[in-house]
Amino acid sequence: MSFSDFLTIFVNPITIEIGDKHRSSRKTIRNWNDTDTLNTRQTMEQEKNLTPEEETNQPAISETPVTTETTQEEVTGQEIKNEQKAIPEIDFPTLSSTEIVQQVQKLLNDYPVTALKEVMENLPAVFESIYQKEYEQALVAFTADGDLPENFEYKNDSKERFNSLYKQYKDKKNALARQIEAEREANLKIKLEIIEELKALVQKEETLNKTYQEFRDLQERWHNTGLVPQAQANALLETYHHHVENFFNYVKINKELRDLDLKRNLDAKLSLCEEAEKLLEANDVANSFKQLQLLHAQWKEIGPIHKDQKEEVWERFKNATSQINEKHHKFFESLKIEQENNLKIKEEICEKASALAEKEYKTYAEWDAATKAILDLQEEWKHSGTVAQKERNRIFKKFRTFCDTFFNRKREFHKKQNEEQEKNLQLKTELCEKVEAIKDSTDWKATTDKIIEYQKEWKKIGPAPKKYSNKIWARFRNACDFFFENKHAFFKDIDSTYEKNLELKKALIEEVDQFTLSGNNEEDINRLKAFQTRWAQIGFVPIKAKDAIQEEFRNAINGWFDKLNLDEFDRDLERFRAKLSTLDSGENKEYKIINEREKLTTKIRQLETDIHTWENNIGFITKSNKSSGLISDLESKIEKTKQRLVLLQEKLKALDNLI
Numbered sequence: 181m182s183f184s185d186f187l188t189i190f191v192n193p194i195t196i197e198i199g200d201k202h203r204s205s206r207k208t209i210r211n212w213n214d215t216d217t218l219n220t221r222q223t224m225e226q227e228k229n230l231t232p233e234e235e236t237n238q239p240a241i242s243e244t245p246v247t248t249e250t251t252q253e254e255v256t257g258q259e260i261k262n263e264q265k266a267i268p269e270i271d272f273p274t275l276s277s278t279e280i281v282q283q284v285q286k287l288l289n290d291y292p293v294t295a296l297k298e299v300m301e302n303l304p305a306v307f308e309s310i311y312q313k314e315y316e317q318a319l320v321a322f323t324a325d326g327d328l329p330e331n332f333e334y335k336n337d338s339k340e341r342f343n344s345l346y347k348q349y350k351d352k353k354n355a356l357a358r359q360i361e362a363e364r365e366a367n368l369k370i371k372l373e374i375i376e377e378l379k380a381l382v383q384k385e386e387t388l389n390k391t392y393q394e395f396r397d398l399q400e401r402w403h404n405t406g407l408v409p410q411a412q413a414n415a416l417l418e419t420y421h422h423h424v425e426n427f428f429n430y431v432k433i434n435k436e437l438r439d440l441d442l443k444r445n446l447d448a449k450l451s452l453c454e455e456a457e458k459l460l461e462a463n464d465v466a467n468s469f470k471q472l473q474l475l476h477a478q479w480k481e482i483g484p485i486h487k488d489q490k491e492e493v494w495e496r497f498k499n500a501t502s503q504i505n506e507k508h509h510k511f512f513e514s515l516k517i518e519q520e521n522n523l524k525i526k527e528e529i530c531e532k533a534s535a536l537a538e539k540e541y542k543t544y545a546e547w548d549a550a551t552k553a554i555l556d557l558q559e560e561w562k563h564s565g566t567v568a569q570k571e572r573n574r575i576f577k578k579f580r581t582f583c584d585t586f587f588n589r590k591r592e593f594h595k596k597q598n599e600e601q602e603k604n605l606q607l608k609t610e611l612c613e614k615v616e617a618i619k620d621s622t623d624w625k626a627t628t629d630k631i632i633e634y635q636k637e638w639k640k641i642g643p644a645p646k647k648y649s650n651k652i653w654a655r656f657r658n659a660c661d662f663f664f665e666n667k668h669a670f671f672k673d674i675d676s677t678y679e680k681n682l683e684l685k686k687a688l689i690e691e692v693d694q695f696t697l698s699g700n701n702e703e704d705i706n707r708l709k710a711f712q713t714r715w716a717q718i719g720f721v722p723i724k725a726k727d728a729i730q731e732e733f734r735n736a737i738n739g740w741f742d743k744l745n746l747d748e749f750d751r752d753l754e755r756f757r758a759k760l761s762t763l764d765s766g767e768n769k770e771y772k773i774i775n776e777r778e779k780l781t782t783k784i785r786q787l788e789t790d791i792h793t794w795e796n797n798i799g800f801i802t803k804s805n806k807s808s809g810l811i812s813d814l815e816s817k818i819e820k821t822k823q824r825l826v827l828l829q830e831k832l833k834a835l836d837n838l839i
Contacts, residue, residue: 267295272303273562277311277338284345293352300349305576307342312580313558316587317800320551323594324789326601326645361409368408371416374398378423395427403481417480424483439486446485449493452478456500465511472504522565526575529564533557533582537589544597547590548792554586555799598645605644608652611637615659624667631660635774643785653778660771668723682721685729688714692736701744708740712757749827756831773835780832787825794818 270283284303287296315334322332377398381391408416428438452475459468459475485493536554541547567575611634621627644652692711697704721729794814801811 272306280307281338281341326647364409367406370405374402442485445483448482453496465507469508519567523567525564530579537582537586601645604642607641612655619659619663678722681719684718689733777835784828
């Protein structure tokens with residue numbers, strides 16, 4: 181049969197029917213001329229059912245509906261020639277801001293941008309949270325030494341570096357998208373030209389073998405041409421298959437060649453069936469589903485097979501598809517439930533954070549306890565799992581708002597406390613100046629009264645900034661000591677009773693040495709306290725013997741307290757009380773008490789600061805097998821320090837009872 185005969189068949193209208201098992205739809209096939217457009221769909225319209233070859237609808241999944249179209253992300257690997265490596269799993273929430281920048285830099289250097297979408301999608305929010313937390317910690321550490329928050333300079337350029345890297349990622353991604361779109365437009369143009377050449381084949385006056393070879397070349401060019409823009413993909417494919425059918429059905433190429441092509445198409449589709457069935461055995465459900473979409477795209481590109489095999493092959497492929505879709509559906513259902521539970525957990529954490537952010541705190545201790553609680557919530561948040569994408573930004577923004585509110589209020593509290601401490605520093609400085617102005621006075625009685633009055637005022641003033649606390653106290657104490665030392669030097673030889681008092685105290689020490697325990701703790705303690713009372717009633721001794729005789733008496737008393745059946749806490753407290761009993765009577769006794777009290781309060785503040793620092797350190801340590809020993813050591817140290825703190829507070833009470 182010549183090409184003229186074929187053209188006669190092609191030009192004259194004929195009628196065809198679709199599928200034995202499907203409802204038939206007859207349409208007149210007319211000649212396609214050069215003015216046919218891409219949007220010409222088909223000349224065989226189905227009424228309800230599709231043939232197995234054309235059937236593409238699959239079981240629906242609410243989260244990610246099945247489509248047989250290939251998305252830009254799914255085919256990027258087909259269009260970008262560099263081979264992608266597997267992205268390592270990186271737990272970004274556990275890293276510092278600097279470590280995140282390093283990891284992002286490495287990812288951008290080692291992996292193509294197409295592989296980084298899931299890693300980079302939510303990374304800005306994670307980085308901002310970690311950067312803010314580090315900023316808060318640095319600010320707390322800075323203000324803990326008494327510095328003002330407005331003087332704080334945060335030296336950490338990781339945020340600028342991260343933003344620069346993230347912009348680099350976005351630029352690469354956008355450039356790749358533009359490249360892909362340009363390539364698809366070029367591919368569209370090539371495939372439109374191939375369709376035009378297919379249409380022209382039936383009008384050539386050549387031998388069948390030569391015409392068929394040209395047809396095979398066009399098919400090869402078609403399959404070697406990449407993807408086109410998504411909007412034109414389906415219409416273009418339908419138009420292509422229409423003209424392929426025209427070539428086979430109306431040009432009537434010889435049956436042997438057609439059977440050979442149908443056999444090749446059958447092998448290709450059977451291979452796709454095998455690949456789909458292998459996906460059923462894979463453990464990665466999400467990846468299997470994605471690979472299935474690629475298989476469907478390839479299926480649509482393969483030409484027809486024998487009618488008697490068409491339905492059987494399609495049913496095999498569709499069966500594997502249905503099972504993969506069902507697994508994917510169940511996977512996302514379980515994931516959806518898990519994410520809903522995680523959302524409830526995060527909402528509960530938000531409620532706790534809200535309560536902490538709104539509560540009133542009046543002391544450093546209360547703020548420190550609340551800070552530990554808010555840091556514990558942040559740690560709990562990190563381990564509370566993921567939520568649905570549509571809820572992710574909302575719930576994180578909600579939690580971060582409560583945390584920001586809390587830390588803003590804490591900064592305001594510290595600011596006010598710093599202002600108050602600055603005022604206290606000014607008042608204490610004025611007292612120092614007053615004492616320094618009279619420290620050289622020889623009006624012993626009047627000056628002593630004034631200095632004692634200034635010491636009482638000092639006691640009423642609150643703490644100064646930690647940075648200046650020791651310095652201002654040393655200045656005040658030195659001025660007071662200077663006066664009282666001069667006074668003692670003046671009076672050291674004027675009282676002849678000092679030597680007699682020394683002998684009385686030595687005799688009392690001998691009585692203490694001869695004392696024996698009765699076995700009744702309460703009775704023995706009272707008798708020892710009686711010795712202390714008698715000691716206090718004896719007057720001054722010569723200044724050169726004062727320290728030695730007091731130390732001898734204190735050791736004698738403490739020796740008996742050590743032998744009492746008391747625990748270490750009570751024994752230490754009784755020894756302290758014995759020490760207080762040896763303070764000289766006289767005009768400067770209250771000054772000594774105030775001096776001793778200042779030392780105790782300084783130690784108490786230091787212990788409270790140490791406990792707070794160690795508790796915060798525990799909050800920053802990530803729990804693991806390696807860190808458990810360090811956490812245990814810190815907890816033991818905190819417990820011992822708290823016991824010592826209680827003892828110092830009891831000593832402070834005993835001291836205050838003397839005032």
